[in-house]
Amino acid sequence: MGHSITATLAGRYQRVREQLEAACLEAGRPAHDVSLIAVSKTRPADEVAALADLGQRDFAENYLQEALDKIRILAERDLIWHFIGPIQTNKTRDIAANFDWVHSVDRDKVARRLNDQRPPELSPLNVCIQVNIDNEDSKSGVSPGQVAALAELIAGLPRLRLRGLMAIPRADAEDCGRGAFRQLAMTLSSVSNTMPGLDTLSMGMSDDFTVAIAEGATHIRIGTALFGPRPARP
Template sequence: MTIADQIRQVRLNIEQYCANSGRTPEQVRLLAVSKTHPATAIQDAYESGITEFGESYLQEAINKIEACQKLNITWHFIGPLQSNKSRLVAEHFDWVQSVDSIKLLKRLNDQRPGNLKPLQICIQVNLFAEPQKRGVTKEQLTELLDIANKMPHITLRGIMVIPPRRESYAEQMSQFKQVAKLYAQLQQRFPQIDTLSMGMSNDMQAAIENNSSMVRVGTGIFGARGTPNK
């Protein structure tokens, strides 16, 4: 299947999962995770209507951003980010979904160029306390949201989660219900947030049926990952 075929199938799946849960497809944004894939693949996806792309490896991403600068693309940084590399992200990306510390939050705010729109931010939450994954704990989350909400060069959009990989739909649903409950609680305190970035190629159905507003799909669009060029 071509990238266009894959995108068509992913969109059909999103429509079906939304119908299952009484939602509309317009309530779910499709983020194409293009890390390890070449700029030509991004061009193909763009021509099939994808305008938002997620990258995790900074230098590789910047090369692709420059190669695709004539395209009207919204770029999301979704990978682990060391604070000493924050300036390049603040200068080149529209969104950062992997903010997990006050230090990183402040650096991104201070390093955002004044001629650009505010950086759109999601706080990454490690709700299931996986030691190998980045993200703040549930207890730390409110403090970061409070700080992000007051920064002049940042717009707080919501949270991003990567739950433990589960193969069964029932297990996926159990995890995502916990995230959806947390997000609903956060919306009571931060009514302006509108983004629950949750769900990937293998668990997209359970995520959408638990109110995910953005799914991050890589292999479902581009096929197997290549070798990262960090």
Template sequence: MDTSIQAAIGSIRQQIAKAEQEFERGEGSVTLLAVSKTRPAEDIQAAFDAGQRCFGENYVDEAVKKIDQLAHLPIEWHCIGPLQSNKTRHVAGRFDWFHALDRLKIAERLNAQRPAELAPLNVCIQINLDDEASKSGIQPADAETFIASLQHLKRLKVRGLMVIPKPRDTFEAQRAALAHIRELQQRLSARFALDTLSMGMTDDMRAAIAEGSTMVRVGTAIFGARNYATP
């Protein structure tokens, strides 16, 4: 086992547990999603051996190869990056979660292509919190209408929201920004059965947990610097 990965996972889990206690969240209420994009299957195996079960991938072609390599392991696979129409069949058939839904066309394709023998695909709606042109996601004001438009797609299960906020320098600023997503989630939950808030990465994880995140996405702090030369 790669002991550095094992130690990193232990450290992150301790940080999560500390934040859960600090902000009066239930013990175990926050799931650690290990972001394994560009990492080899051996690193995922090492994390699995350390007790990690949920892994996030951005690049579908790369992910499918690793899913095949690790098919003998009971891993929960999450696609967390933007999705092109020509890749939907892979996500529908090979993943358990999709975190970046922001187009009805993609939703309809995922719904039609989800194999009947599998449970509905869990999806999160990506919200463009800071109105950044460089990022995917829908505007907060459009979230309710968009989720309503998905209700007839029975092979999808809308679980909640996902956000990638722009960096902020202080904990207070991070928390103030993420509070808007928490409030949006609460409003939407009055109409839809939402239970997931995919929010928080290494640098803003504590603020995200303070504001209700149920799933934090951590990559570099677990696996080290990414190697983009060999995705």
């Protein structure tokens, strides 16, 4: 990879880190409260490696086969891999075996399959329930009212570790998603009354992550702000 691309990545990474830290300061939170996840879907392994060389450890993928190729190529780098895309049941075995986190669990069957197919030599798979916070037909996820039942089921599966909730607010929200982020935080707080170990709000992307941090995000998923505009997927 050329020096100019590496330098561009470094500049973007520094800007995002600075924005993250400024948003945490504004919210009265320590910067280490918020984990930056680099969304590397459609990006080549050498760009992931370049960002890893700058200190980034958490990477997220949407497309399984593309992700498996990168995980294999970068296996010696000790990266943390997050799956954030819709989950087809015929893909759960590979997801369970190769990822550290899954942010997009949205139904009982997927949760049970991930549990049953998680290799016993690996630690329990960290999972978040995806919430369709704005009730959009185009998005996966359970309604806020369905979270508690799915959380209870996941809590009883020994090879999964329920960490919290994930959501993607509607793109055209006038408040930059603030209301949706706040609702997700309130939903997590409600479920935490009976499951006090929940600690994750996976919310906020390139255009709205500072708002998400103000509303309590613990994990922000950043793609374009780090890697630039995405190429068209073949």
